[in-house]
Amino acid sequence: MAAERKVSLERNTAETKISLSIDLDGTGKYQVDTGCGFLNHMLELFARHGRFDLTLKCDGDTQVDYHHTTEDIGIALGQAILEALGDKKGIRRYGSFLLPMDETLVMTALDLSGRSYLVMDVDIPTEKVGDFDTELVKEFMTALSSNSRMTLHFKMFHGENSHHIIEAMFKGLGRALGEAVSIDEKYKNEIPSTKGVL
Structure with missing residues (x-):
């Protein structure tokens, strides 16, 4: 790898204090x-399924709920991924994964x-998994896609258990992103776009 694709950042607001580092070429x-x-x-x-090295600490207003924590982590993670990718030269750009987990397929x-x-x-199907509001999955994914400038699709073919469905999404996200950020040696000096920029 010619350059390290590793970023550390901090994001502090009145609601959350986040310290994060990610290495796109890690081991999980x-x-x-x-x-x-x-x-x-x-x-x-x-992190494990994408083989990213991830260190993350968030002190948030969890006495309210997990909304700000979840959304702000999505923002920070998206910003870190975008910065770590640099000019995106040589990346595969696209990634996809079909993940089965028991009765769930996403x-x-x-x-x-x-x-x-x-x-x-x-x-x-449920509003909560433990004390986590399941509607926050969309808040996280919206923040992540917006701040990493990523087009992101999830399609559920089957699922009944909320934990399994969300877990399949996060595992699939790791696998698909791991594929998309990987370097294609045949095109390692090229931007994968006819526009010449991503």
């Missing part, structure tokens, strides 16, 4: 503390296009 090591056990678990799965597909767009064709 993680150290995650968001103040929410379920969100920790999802981000650990994302497809994730994405394009590191420089244009943010989210399609979430997913039905999460």
Whole structure:
């Protein structure tokens, strides 16, 4: 690898204080503390399946709920991914993964296009998993796609268990993003776009 694709950043607001580092060329090591056990678990799965080294600490207003924590982590992670990609020279750009988990089947597909767009064709049947509001999955994915300038699609073909559905999304996101950021040696000095820029 010619240049390190590793970024560390901090994002501090009146609602959250976030310290984050990500290495796109890691091995899947993680150290995650968001103040929410379920969100920790999802981000650990994302890092492990994408083979990203991720360190994340968030002190948020969790006495209110997990909304600000979840959204702001999505913002910070998206910003870090975008910065780590640099000029995107040589990346595969596209990634997809069809992930089965017991009764659940979810497809994730994405394009590191420089244009943010989210399609979430997913039905999460319960309002909560543990103390985590399941509507926050969309808040996270919206913030992530917007700040990484990624087109991101989720399509659920089957699913009944809310935990399984969300877990399939985060694992699929890791796998698809891992594919998209990987370097294609045949095109390592080229931008994968006829526009010449992403």
